[in-house]
Amino acid sequence: MNVRLATANTKVLIGVLIAAAVIVAIVAVVRLDTTGKRGSGLGKEFVYDVGDLAKIDPNLILYKESTPAIDTGFTKTQAIAVDSEGSIYAAGDKAIRKFAESGNLLGETRLAGMPRCLTVAGDGQVYVGFKEHLEIYDAQGKRLATWQRLGDDAVLTSIAVSKNDVFVADAGNRIVHHFDTTGKLINRIGARDMDRNIPGFVIPSPYFDLAVGRDGLLRVSDPGRHRIEAYTFDGDLEFSWGGFSAGIEGFCGCCNPVNFAILADENFVTCEKGLIRVKIADPDGAFVGVVAGPEQFVEGGASRVSEYGPGAQAGAFDVAVDTSGRIFVLDTHKGVVRIFTRKKGE
Amino acid sequence: MIRLVYIIIGTAFLLLSSGTASGFERFPPPDFESGYQQPTPANPAPRRNIYEYVDTAVLLAGLSLSSYLVLRTRSRRAILALCVFSLFYFGFWRKGCVCPIGAIQNIALSIFDRDYAVPITVMLFFLLPLVFTLFFGRTFCAAVCPLGAIQDLVVLRPISVPEWLEGGLRMFAYVYLAAAVLFAATGSAFVICRYDPFISFFHLSGNFHLLILGACFLLVGVFVGRPYCRFVCPYGVILRQLSRISKWKVAITPEECIKCRLCEDSCPFGAIRAPTADWPAHDYNKSKKRLAFLIILLPVLVFSSGWIGYALRPVTSRVHATVRLADRVYLEETGQAEETTDASSAFRGTGKDIQELYAEALDIQAGFGLGGWLAGGFVGLVLAGKLIAVSLRRRRTDYQADRAGCLACGRCFEYCPQEHAKRKLAKDN
Numbered sequence: 031m032n033v034r035l036a037t038a039n040t041k042v043l044i045g046v047l048i049a050a051a052v053i054v055a056i057v058a059v060v061r062l063d064t065t066g067k068r069g070s071g072l073g074k075e076f077v078y079d080v081g082d083l084a085k086i087d088p089n090l091i092l093y094k095e096s097t098p099a100i101d102t103g104f105t106k107t108q109a110i111a112v113d114s115e116g117s118i119y120a121a122g123d124k125a126i127r128k129f130a131e132s133g134n135l136l137g138e139t140r141l142a143g144m145p146r147c148l149t150v151a152g153d154g155q156v157y158v159g160f161k162e163h164l165e166i167y168d169a170q171g172k173r174l175a176t177w178q179r180l181g182d183d184a185v186l187t188s189i190a191v192s193k194n195d196v197f198v199a200d201a202g203n204r205i206v207h208h209f210d211t212t213g214k215l216i217n218r219i220g221a222r223d224m225d226r227n228i229p230g231f232v233i234p235s236p237y238f239d240l241a242v243g244r245d246g247l248l249r250v251s252d253p254g255r256h257r258i259e260a261y262t263f264d265g266d267l268e269f270s271w272g273g274f275s276a277g278i279e280g281f282c283g284c285c286n287p288v289n290f291a292i293l294a295d296e297n298f299v300t301c302e303k304g305l306i307r308v309k310i311a312d313p314d315g316a317f318v319g320v321v322a323g324p325e326q327f328v329e330g331g332a333s334r335v336s337e338y339g340p341g342a343q344a345g346a347f348d349v350a351v352d353t354s355g356r357i358f359v360l361d362t363h364k365g366v367v368r369i370f371t372r373k374k375g376e
Numbered sequence: 377m378i379r380l381v382y383i384i385i386g387t388a389f390l391l392l393s394s395g396t397a398s399g400f401e402r403f404p405p406p407d408f409e410s411g412y413q414q415p416t417p418a419n420p421a422p423r424r425n426i427y428e429y430v431d432t433a434v435l436l437a438g439l440s441l442s443s444y445l446v447l448r449t450r451s452r453r454a455i456l457a458l459c460v461f462s463l464f465y466f467g468f469w470r471k472g473c474v475c476p477i478g479a480i481q482n483i484a485l486s487i488f489d490r491d492y493a494v495p496i497t498v499m500l501f502f503l504l505p506l507v508f509t510l511f512f513g514r515t516f517c518a519a520v521c522p523l524g525a526i527q528d529l530v531v532l533r534p535i536s537v538p539e540w541l542e543g544g545l546r547m548f549a550y551v552y553l554a555a556a557v558l559f560a561a562t563g564s565a566f567v568i569c570r571y572d573p574f575i576s577f578f579h580l581s582g583n584f585h586l587l588i589l590g591a592c593f594l595l596v597g598v599f600v601g602r603p604y605c606r607f608v609c610p611y612g613v614i615l616r617q618l619s620r621i622s623k624w625k626v627a628i629t630p631e632e633c634i635k636c637r638l639c640e641d642s643c644p645f646g647a648i649r650a651p652t653a654d655w656p657a658h659d660y661n662k663s664k665k666r667l668a669f670l671i672i673l674l675p676v677l678v679f680s681s682g683w684i685g686y687a688l689r690p691v692t693s694r695v696h697a698t699v700r701l702a703d704r705v706y707l708e709e710t711g712q713a714e715e716t717t718d719a720s721s722a723f724r725g726t727g728k729d730i731q732e733l734y735a736e737a738l739d740i741q742a743g744f745g746l747g748g749w750l751a752g753g754f755v756g757l758v759l760a761g762k763l764i765a766v767s768l769r770r771r772r773t774d775y776q777a778d779r780a781g782c783l784a785c786g787r788c789f790e791y792c793p794q795e796h797a798k799r800k801l802a803k804d805n
Binding site for chain 2: 041048054055061067
């Protein structure tokens with residue numbers, strides 16, 4: 031009798047176990063999120079909020095927007111430059127437009143292709159970079175020269191002109207071409223050469239800027255390494271500064287800074303994409319302050335930074351400076367030039 | 377008892393090592409204050425093509441060996457050893473992919489989508505077990521299938537499932553096969569892979585719900601032998617039919633059956649059929665009438681099931697991402713949903729015409745309508761066939777392994793005194 035009872039109890043227990051397992055299995059299948067709409071299910075503590083990084087301590091912001099933004103009128107803007115007289119040149123939509131400080135349009139030069147970069151030399155000549163070659167115009171917009179094509183792989187992204195030298199950053203070939211002012215190639219700078227302790231540039235996206243410093247050294251951004259490198263005109267790497275950090279003192283994201291300019295006091299203005307930040311660093315790379323951050327650049331403030339991600343990746347902002355220390359930021363999203371001046375007493 | 381401890385330890389190890397691992401794609405990457413140097417991102421190299429052929433060769437060798445062990449050697453121990461090997465090779469080493477069960481979907485998609493090409497190795501994985509089943513019975517299920525192997529190892533206290541319940545539950549496998557082919561053919565989803573209960577174990581990582589599902593199958597499998605193989609496996613449905621007509625078949629006894637009934641309870645899968653008595657005359661007449669009625673009912677069942685499959689197209693088509701997207705966009709456009717989803721935002725970002733999206737979704741839904749007719753009709757046909765089979769009686773004089781249901785595990789060999797006698801004789805000689 032007891033044996034039969036025990037057998038019956040065991041059968042009931044097995045039945046209950048099987049029924050429970052079947053019910054749990056059905057619940058597991060029903061609750062399986064096949065479309066991903068329920069998210070990861072992780073708590074708040076696991077969420078990485080980029081919005082927090084976009085918030086910048088107001089005490090660090092040393093600049094303010096001094097005048098209304100200048101509307102370039104372009105659908106797609108690429109680059110800006112400022113000449114010694116304070117006129118602003120903007121490149122975009124197969125044209126170069128020249129604006130007065132007040133924002134009045136002073137002139138327009140139509141181009142055969144989409145310009146990718148430009149600079150204005152001390153003599154007023156405008157150097158315009160296209161994808162594979164460079165053209166030179168006078169201040170009235172007359173084309174003076176067209177230089178040799180640099181190959182199908184070339185993607186020109188920046189030009190710097192000193193007294194006798196012209197430097198062209200080529201993101202496609204990850205190299206800087208060094209010409210004289212007649213367009214004759216002198217040398218190439220930055221190619222990987224471990225004998226000369228040159229690691230080569232890491233350029234994950236078509237942002238590769240350069241400028242000539244007052245100390246006579248060529249400064250080149252190496253966005254993949256999050257730094258700015260200093261080269262002699264002969265191509266020797268002298269030093270570099272900068273490093274990765276999501277903090278305000280470093281360069282964040284995959285590849286920053288995307289653009290930079292050198293102020294009259296030899297400080298650097300750096301511009302980052304993604305988390306859009308324009309900052310000031312001293313000649314040794316030490317953080318000085320902020321010109322403007324995502325809250326100033328992105329409509330709706332920090333909370334919308336993420337939504338600007340893809341756009342910011344596609345069209346990074348450009349920066350230029352004038353002799354009085356004003357900073358010009360080309361907002362490629364809105365197609366406007368925003369002008370920042372240092373706050374008094376900062 | 378020792379076996380129970382092993383099973384508990386093994387299951388606990390699998391559960392612990394299969395915990396869910398989730399992560400966010402982070403931009404920008406987090407800072408480290410400890411001086412940690414972030415490594416350079418690197419993608420693992422793709423698996424070399426040669427290994428696909430190695431896998432196929434191992435499958436072929438496994439099938440050959442399994443067939444030899446089942447039909448010639450008749451050694452349960454050797455079959456079990458091969459089972460363990462297959463579990464580790466095809467399961468844990470190859471992580472359960474590619475497998476013949478999932479390959480059904482690749483084949484179905486390749487038939488209906490001309491842009492989709494099936495790799496030769498996937499084709500071989502699908503075909504080889506079928507060919508072997510045609511000749512030797514379900515020797516793939518016996519010791520080569522990793523899903524079968526993992527269940528086979530936990531059969532601890534098998535109980536018998538009543539025949540009516542077994543037959544009813546098995547209908548699910550047919551429905552699952554029809555659904556899997558429908559969703560694969562329409563390019564919607566590979567549901568067999570999506571709901572594979574053991575994939576989390578094989579990957580030692582995965583979705584928490586699938587892990588629970590797999591654990592439930594193993595728990596049920598302790599008492600009901602190989603529940604996935606018997607009641608769910610869509611590939612098993614095909615193998616069942618081929619096994620019915622296989623050239624050689626598993627025999628419980630190597631000699632004449634002496635009807636000792638020792639083997640009767642040896643099969644944990646309910647695949648041993650007892651000898652049948654003569655059919656009483658009144659039962660025979662009743663069954664004849666029932667058979668006639670069911671044959672008349674067959675087209676009705678096929679049609680009604682097909683219609684149900686067709687009528688379910690608004691539900692079934694939602695498995696397709698485009699239909700889901702069109703539904704969502706419609707809700708947003710008509711103000712029934714206020715917030716956008718990632719998918720609807722991405723669609724709007726493309727600038728494509730919404731009407732085109734609706735038209736595409738309707739096209740897909742029409743495909744589900746036709747597919748629903750076919751899938752439903754298939755299920756109706758199977759149901760009618762099963763009802764008809766109940767009205768038929770096969771005459772058996774011996775204890776026999778059911779040709780369709782026998783998984784060729786070899787457990788019954790050990791119970792047969794004729795087997796022991798033969799082995800003793802062989803040993804003495």
